[in-house]
Amino acid sequence: MLGESEGTKGDATIEQIGRRRTFTRTLQLAVVLAVVQWPMRDAVHDAAGSPLGCEVPGRLSLLVDATFVMAYVYAAYRAYKYVKFLGRQSWQRIAAIGSWVVFVAAVLDVVEDVRLWNDFGTGACADLSTGWLTWLLRATGLAGAVVVGVAYLASSRFGQRMLYGVRLDPPATFRRIRDDGRDNGRLVIACSGGGIRSASFCLGALQLLREKGLYDKASTVIGVSGGGYMAAAFHILRRTSADPFSPGSPELARLRRQTRYLLQGGRAMFRAALSVLFGLVVNLLLIGITLRAIAWVLGWFLADQGVITRGYTDIRVDWRPNDSWSFLVLSLFLLALSAAMFVLEKVWDRWARMPDVARMVLATIGTFSLRFGVPVAVALLGVPGGLYLLNQLPGQATDQPSLPSALQALVDPAKQGLASFSALVVVLIGLGKSVWNGLAIEGKEAAGMRARLLSFARTKLAPWLASAIIVIAAVVVLLRWTGGYATDPLYQEDWNVALILAAIAVAIKVLTDANRTSLHSFYRERLSRAFLVTRKDNGAAVALDYHLRLRYSDWAKPVDGGPQLVIAGVANVSDADFVPIQRDCVPFVFDAQQIGIVGDRSLPDGGRRVTDDYEREADMLKREVTVPAAMAISGAAFSPLTGRVNARTRPVRLLLAVLNARLGVWLPNPYWNNRPEPAFPEVTGAFAKVRRYVGSVIDKPGPYRLLLEGIGQPSMYDRRIYVTDGGHYDNLGLVEALRREPAQVIVIDASNDAEDRFTALAEAIATARMDHGIQIDIDPSPMIRGSKPRADRAWAYGIATHPLKEGEEKAYKTEIFFVKAVLAGHLGWDIEQYAVANPDFPRRTTGDQFYDEWDFEAYRSLGYTLAQSLTEHHRVKARLEDL
Structure with a gap:
């Protein structure tokens, strides 16, 4: 980080920066997809008069163009949302008009793609054009982009200064968040995790x-993780019983029958297995269609450039096709540009004082070129290099280029391929179990050489081994498919694959989301059925019906003068702007009045939302922010992202994400849509409800979130945040109690500290002092x-x-x-x-x-x-x- 950012200085709000970044990322994706189409269009032009030479690059270009269409429509929409957020009514209307024009261009683009698709393979083609329709959509798209761009720039910091002479951005403050004083002078009870x-x-x-x-x-009972189970159970039961869980009570007897709450009975075990399997299949499908799409485009390009050619029994790699350096220059250009920006900065700084603006520009260009330069170099140089190295190993000699048979068996749709793939899954599950056992015993002293070796294998070797196996398997699959698309006409001409990939992607988007594929739903249901009970008039204790929406804004309120229920979780973020190195989280609190991010004075104000409004934003059916959901989220210790304990779980993040060992939940960022008036009020009318319902379903977290869990860095600027176990910040709940x-x-x-060490207490003492200046x-x-x-x-x-x-x-x-x-x-x-x-x-x-x-x-x-x-x-x- 060079100096202070807009977020830490308060020059812009979290939502403003986040919306701008969201638009920028989408625009970058659209630009990348546009660039990817250039060599395909050139190939179509070069193959004029040859139907066979034109069909493959032409249709492949149309497939990429379909993704490009979605990207630029999303970019226009997000630019409009950014302008709307800034509250410039006149520019908002202009941006809306521009977005609709872009959408019309997208419709014309789809029509053009359909017409061109049917034309390829039936005769000679000169270009990817349909005459007047192509020119119309280009003119329409350009006009819409210009209108949206003008509105966006006019609303930006530069545009505000040019048009108004001053900045009109929403102010960002760092005022200390003050509560309503309910706990001031009162008693608070905190139940720890475990x-x-x-x-x-x-x-x-x-x-x-x-x-x-x-x-x-007491005025408040705070629950963390396992302590939250019982804090919530006591609070809920108190609605129907004056003596909850008293000795000899029916609810206490029932609770003793639920001590294996996760897998209580065959039905629960069956549903647990299906939950894991469902998420695992979806994750593998997502990885598979992504690798297949990359291999398709990459394989064609490497073959078109002459880098990969087909030999009699192997794949041949030529780094300088036709004795030209152009391919190597293309592969390394962005990396060279990044290095050049760094050198220029050093030389400039040697001979003169460099303005901060110039330094920032050079750093931005260098970072941007490095971000895209690394994957470009890996794809264009690493993939051919990998194919070359693999083909040097003893392989199966056939009349077609192939990988060594043992590696090829992993990805071929044959019996041995399926068996190898199944064996791979079994190995990963076994390693996952070993890793789980290792995480459970880490930090404990092992007695004896055998126990120490076993502990070392579980805590040090198994995590990295599991991640390495996943990466190697993905690389082998990518190499195999890339080699096939580069050398095998059957791969190149099988257009049904595109339909299958698209169908899988649409099905995953329509039928599920990143939260539904995780184990959260199963975990939430098991906690609800085991711990949340009510006492009936006849004296029987029964579980609350799971279909009831125990909205947190209603069910966590005080009952008959008793305490309110507060559940503590954490939002996983990795912004150096706001969190210390390796903390990787900020506290996230479920409260009946206000819900969201709380923390020290380094966090801007506005991180908490009115709970009732937040529940409607999270889900129109109000299922995501409930008492059972808060219990499950606060107890989500087993997740790829784990806040302060990321250092322990980082080696297995990828394994946990792929195996669907994910208990955390993606929730709306409370910094977004934080308004004095409700951002998501109750709707009336059938049409309005249907529109809100459809929008709520579409807006669920997508598969991209899985990537952030496995290998990404979630940010507090993102539209959604990943909320997990409150023990990942403070396992006692003491810091949140003192904040009140x-x-x-x-x-x-009941923390599992080593004897006589009181680690959780020590961490809470230090955290309270660091974050709130409280001396304990x-x-x-x-x-x-x-x-x-x-x-x-x-x-x-x-x-x-x-x-x-x-x-x-x-x-x-x-x-x-x-x-x-x-x-x-x-x-x-x-x-x-x-x-x-x-x-x-x-x-x-x-x-x-x-x-x-x-x-x-x-x-x-x-x-x-x-x-x-x-x-x-x-x-x-x-x-x-x-x-």
């Missing part, structure tokens, strides 16, 4: 706090076991001092009561015996989510006992009663 282990422990602690009257006394400035906080911690003074040393048989106690007391605000003479302070799942003091005989039989108690790995009734009861009872030891201490009891 899967079923934390849910069980927090259940016991919440039962005790309810008995003491502290639960009903309560008088007291009770933290229920707490001493957990009485909880350290050390060489003693057992720790003295399982709780600690601390004070959080908030930064002094303007006009205040004394800093605001918050009392912290911290209770952690450790073995301390006198415990019940059942817990003692369970601890003897289970040496890892109470730090059972989060990777194990399958508990039986003994496991569940041991952690529940421990939570109850330790919370009791906290609240019955005379000093703590007095402090809590004074509130």
Whole structure:
């Protein structure tokens, strides 16, 4: 990053920058597709009079042109949306007119493509033209592009200064986000993450706090990941029961029957397998059609340039076809331009002072040329080089060019190909399981050489091996298909493939989206059916009907004076503008009043939306922002993007994305469409509802998001953000609790820290100080076991001092009561015996989510006992009663 960006300076809002980037990326795609068509059009022109020589490049050009049409229509539409966002009514109307003109040109372009498609192969052709229709669509498209471009430039920073003399952009501020004061002077309860282990422990602690009257006394209960399961369950059940999950209650008995909530019974296991398989198939289809399309265009181009030719039994590669350097120059031009910009900057800086504007221009040109230069060089030089190297290996001698038989079997539609492909999938699934086990044990000390070697293989070797296998398989497929399209006429003339690819792409877009192919829907349903219950009039405890829309704006509100429900997640972003190196996330909070991104003062204001409006934007049917959805999102620990723990999961991001091990969800960016009035009000009328419904379905996150999960860098400027486990920022919920400035906080911690280290607490202390300037003074040393048989106690007391605000003479302070799942003091005989039989108690790995009734009861009872030891201490009891 060179200096400060517009976002960090406040020169433009997040939405403004994001909309501009979205338009720029779409325009770049359109330009790339236009450039790709040039050699095809030249080939058609050179093959004038030869129907056979004209058909392949001509029809291939039309296929690329179909994608180009969609790209420039989207570019025009996004330019119009940018102008509309800036609020220039006159220019908005002009941009709308220009967009419609571009759309008309696109329709004419499609008509032209259909006519030309039927003409190819039936006679000689001179050019990709239909006479007057071609000239009409070009004139129409150019006119529309000029109109949209004028409106866009007039609304830009340059245009504003030229036309108005001042900038009229929406202001961006960095004011401190202040809440409505609901928690000020009140009690907040925070339930930590930790899967079923934390849910069980927090259940016991919440039962005790309810008995003491502290639960009903609290203003807010914050849930993170597994703690969110039970925080939500308590909150929902309180609507129909005054004593939720009390000892001997039907809902507690039912919960004990749901301790294997993820795969409870054969039906759940069947649906889990289908969910994984469905997403895996869709992911492989997306990868396959992308590789096939690239191979088709690349193979034809390399053959047309004479770089790849067909030998008798092999593929021949000529880096200088016809003894010309033009191909090598074309392949390396953009990389050379990037290097030239860098050298020019250094030389200029050597002899004179370089203005910041000039430095920025050179850096922009260099970055842009590098961004496109690397893939161009890899495609034009790396693919032929790969084909050459593979054909040097011992292969199967045939009368057609081929790859070595062992590699070819991976991609050929033969029995051995299918078997090899199936074996590949099985290997990846096995590696995925090994990686999951490795992530669960990482950070723990392994006893013995065998255990250490196994741990090293799972945590270090398996992640990289799995990603390497995926990359190698994709490269082999790309090489095979590229070689086929470059040398085999049967590949080149099979136009039915284009229809199949298009049909697959349309089916994926229409039938599913990036959220529906993930495991989120399955996970959300399982959590809802296991934890969200209601007590019927006859005393039975039953699961809430899953089809009910438990809208967060309604169901998370306080009930009869009790606490409200807040669920903590994170939005994964990698902007150096706003997040420190390797943090890769900002906190995302589900609140009944306002939902969205909260954080330190480096984040601009406007990151939170009115929850009711946000629910309608996320989905017209209001299914995406519900209590079960928030529970599942906050517990989405198993995802390709994992916030602060990305360093651990980065080697397996690609594997997790391909295998569909994705629990995170793409939600609308709350910085976008953040208006004083609702951006998505309730609609009335059949036509308006149908239009909103269709728009909501079309607007779901597309397959491009899978690429961002696997290998991309999600940005806070994007229209959608990827929200995952709240523990990826603060596993205790303590930072969010302190941000709300309560008088007291009770933290229920079931994190899986190594014994005596209290890592989650240490990270929360540092985060609160870094992000909010809050100083936390707490001493957990009485909880350290050390060489003693057992720790003295399982709780600690601390004070959080908030930064002094303007006009205040004394800093605001918050009392912290911290209770952690450790073995301390006198415990019940059942817990003692369970601890003897289970040496890892109470730090059972989060990777194990399958508990039986003994496991569940041991952690529940421990939570109850330790919370009791906290609240019955005379000093703590007095402090809590004074509130």
